[in-house]
Amino acid sequence: MSNHVHFILYCTHEEAREFIDTFKKYCSRYLSKKYGIKEILRRNKVDIRRISPDDESFEWACAYVEMNPVAANICLHPSAYPWGTGRTFFQVTPPKAVELGTFSANEARRLLHSKQVLPSDWLVGEDGYILPESYVPVELVESIFRTPKRMNFYLQNSSKAKLRLEFQGKELPSFRDQVLYAALPDLCRSLFGKSNVSELNEEQRQELVRQFRRRFSADIHQIVRITSFPMKDVARYLDAP
Numbered sequence: 001m002s003n004h005v006h007f008i009l010y011c012t013h014e015e016a017r018e019f020i021d022t023f024k025k026y027c028s029r030y031l032s033k034k035y036g037i038k039e040i041l042r043r044n045k046v047d048i049r050r051i052s053p054d055d056e057s058f059e060w061a062c063a064y065v066e067m068n069p070v071a072a073n074i075c076l077h078p079s080a081y082p083w084g085t086g087r088t089f090f091q092v093t094p095p096k097a098v099e100l101g102t103f104s105a106n107e108a109r110r111l112l113h114s115k116q117v118l119p120s121d122w123l124v125g126e127d128g129y130i131l132p133e134s135y136v137p138v139e140l141v142e143s144i145f146r147t148p149k150r151m152n153f154y155l156q157n158s159s160k161a162k163l164r165l166e167f168q169g170k171e172l173p174s175f176r177d178q179v180l181y182a183a184l185p186d187l188c189r190s191l192f193g194k195s196n197v198s199e200l201n202e203e204q205r206q207e208l209v210r211q212f213r214r215r216f217s218a219d220i221h222q223i224v225r226i227t228s229f230p231m232k233d234v235a236r237y238l239d240a241p
Contacts, residue, residue: 004225006065008051008058010137016048053144059151062141063158072177072225078155085132089141090148097123097131175216180226187211197227205229206237213238 005023009016024041031037051057069081078086087095100108101120109115111128122134145151188194191211192204200208205227212218212226223234 006068008061008065010140013048013050020046020048058144059154060158062145062151063154067155067158072222074176074178082127085136088132088136088138089145089151095123095125095131095133097125097133100124100130175218177222177225180212180216180218180222183216184226205233206240209234209237 007019007023009019011019024044028039028041031040049061051061053059066078066084066086069075069084069086070078075081078084080086099120100118100122103111103124108118111124112118112130118130119134123131125131145154184197185195187208188197188200191207192200194200194204197205197208208227209223209229212223218226220231220234220238223229224231227234229237
């Protein structure tokens with residue numbers, strides 16, 4: 001998603017923590033080089049939870065992750081979200097791709113914009129990105145769900161799907177999260193002369209929330225996602241006279 005990520009890892013708790021630290025390190029390095037922003041990920045919260053295929057927690061966790069972009073009104077189905085694994089499982093037609101090893105070292109660096117050395121059998125899609133099939137245990141996931149119909153059951157009954165159903169007959173958020181996220185710094189500057197949400201005081205935070213509701217018809221869940229304000233605070237700001 002535009003302001004948070006979900007991963008399901010087959011590993012120990014220590015390995016999960018190491019993965020998160022490494023992920024944040026590389027993202028921070030990229031943001032620092034491209035935008036001159038430092039330590040932006042230090043304050044990000046991390047939540048690690050154990051799941052198991054023995055009690056359906058794995059299936060529900062997968063469904064929750066896959067349905068995130070759908071609940072955020074970004075796409076109609078998880079398979080349409082390019083940054084997830086929604087189109088990875090139970091495919092009828094294999095994706096068009098070539099192995100990374102077919103490129104020279106210089107070609108691979110130009111293609112991936114990285115000097116990181118990756119396995120030569122990883123697949124590069126038509127858009128120039130490494131396909132999730134390269135690092136996701138597709139066969140294992142499919143064996144746990146067993147059938148496409150059973151996987152679709154969890155997708156349609158996940159908490160994210162139910163949240164979207166609550167809006168049926170009501171007004172859905174009019175803009176995608178990416179649009180609001182891009183507008184956030186401009187709103188802070190134009191309304192308060194601040195460059196970052198973290199610089200706002202309580203009164204300014206309340207006005208920012210109301211402006212998102214007024215200008216973008218954003219609901220409480222979308223505002224929480226964009227601002228990272230606690231749900232209880234956003235509810236209080238919206239309910240205040």
